[in-house]
Amino acid sequence: MTAAVLSGLGGWLPPRVVTNEEVGRELGVTDEWIRRRTGIGRRHVCDPGTSTSDLAVRAGARALSSAGVEATDAVVLATATPDHQIPGTAPAVAARLGMTGAIAFDVNAVCTGFVYALATGTALVRGGLAESVLVIGADTFSTVLDPADPVVRPLFGDGAGAVVLRAGTPEEPGALNAFDLGSDGRHEDFIIVPSGGSRQRSGGRPTDPVGSYMTMRGREVFRAAVSRMAESSRTVLAEAGRDVTSVDRVVGHQANIRILRAVADRLELPEDRLISNIDRVGNTSAASIPLALADGLAEGGVKEGATVLLTAFGAGLTWGSTVLEWPEILLNEGEMTP
Structure with a gap:
């Protein structure tokens, strides 16, 4: 039986760091209040003009490099904050990574999205539709948060992470x-x-x-x-x-x-x-x-x-x-x- 095996990993965070102190000054809450409720001390936030695909491309490139490959047969992007309502963001990400012609589509299961995308990538490999799959989780939740909401806004940051799956056997580590x-x-x-x-x-x-x-x-x-x-x-x-x-x-x-x-x-x-x-x-x-x-x-x-x-x-x-x-x-x- 063919199995999907994890073979590469990469991540990317926007350079801009927003601390609890910065958020607290705007919302009237304290660093201690945020940490006690959530465990969060800081988060990374995209600069204006940076989109989900920008983060996904950076993380995807690092995962490909980690796996020692230049391309995969498919790209599955888990995101709830796509670049556009139409079309999906994955085809643009694939093209920017040099994979024009690859299977590419989005999966929206929000915070469960990466696990859903892993399962989808695994099904593509098991079903023989792809020998390798780039699975990316990327979101820019700063774009859908009320800047004046003291409860929800401190929770979220922006970022992207990715893995490469390849065809292998069920007994292998990473299967x-x-x-x-x-x-x-x-x-x-x-x-x-x-x-x-x-x-x-x-x-x-x-x-x-x-x-x-x-x-x-x-x-x-x-x-x-x-x-x-x-x-x-x-x-x-x-x-x-x-x-x-x-x-x-x-x-x-x-x-x-x-x-x-x-x-x-x-x-x-x-x-x-x-x-x-x-x-x-x-x-x-x-x-x-x-x-x-x-x-x-x-x-x-x-x-x-x-x-x-x-x-x-x-x-x-x-x-x-x-x-x-x-x-x-x-x-x-x-x-x-x-």
Whole structure:
């Protein structure tokens, strides 16, 4: 049986750093208040004129270099902040990376997007449609946040992370053999940007500037995220024939440090098995898991041979998990990790 094997990794963060002190001066909150609620100390934010595709191209190029290849057969871009409503952003990213003619499309599962895109890339390899796939998670959430919202604005940063998948065997380190994915659209209003889509446009209502910003029901999201990520993690481990105690590192979607700790507690895993960079980058949505992997690899927290659990939760509502034995991956010299 053909398997999709992770063979390269890269990340990119915009150079501009926005500290809690800077955000706090504008919103009337303190660094201590933000850190206590979220674990976030700073985030990277795009300069005007920089788009999601710009970040995706930088991260994608680094992942290709890490894998030692110049191109792949397909590009799957996980993003909730595309460059345009039409067309998708992935074809432009592929073209800028020199891969005109490649399969290229977007996946929008918001903060679960990277895991959904990994599963999609894996299906392309298993189905024989591609020998290799570049999977990118990239978001510029600073473009959909109300600058005056003291609750939501401090949470998010911009960034991109990417991996390369290649055809291999299920026994190889890095093989992605098991996934758990799910959704519950009954709660789409928990995290939403109300305006700009067909529902608002078809109703003949003018675009409301406030409706163009993301809103979030924090308490409901917190409870659902902890429950779904823990449940999904157990499901995928069972499918992979692994016990929870075999997990060496948990790389969860970097939404909130309290969520990550609660998930570890539900799984009865010690907190020192968590890989987290949320204090330095904030919530980067679809980019958060590959950026955390790059950070963990650079700092020695993710090592060859480790059993690594990836789990995420996002708007939709969506959730997903996968597990793999970490392969030998080399980051580029000077890799821009958080």
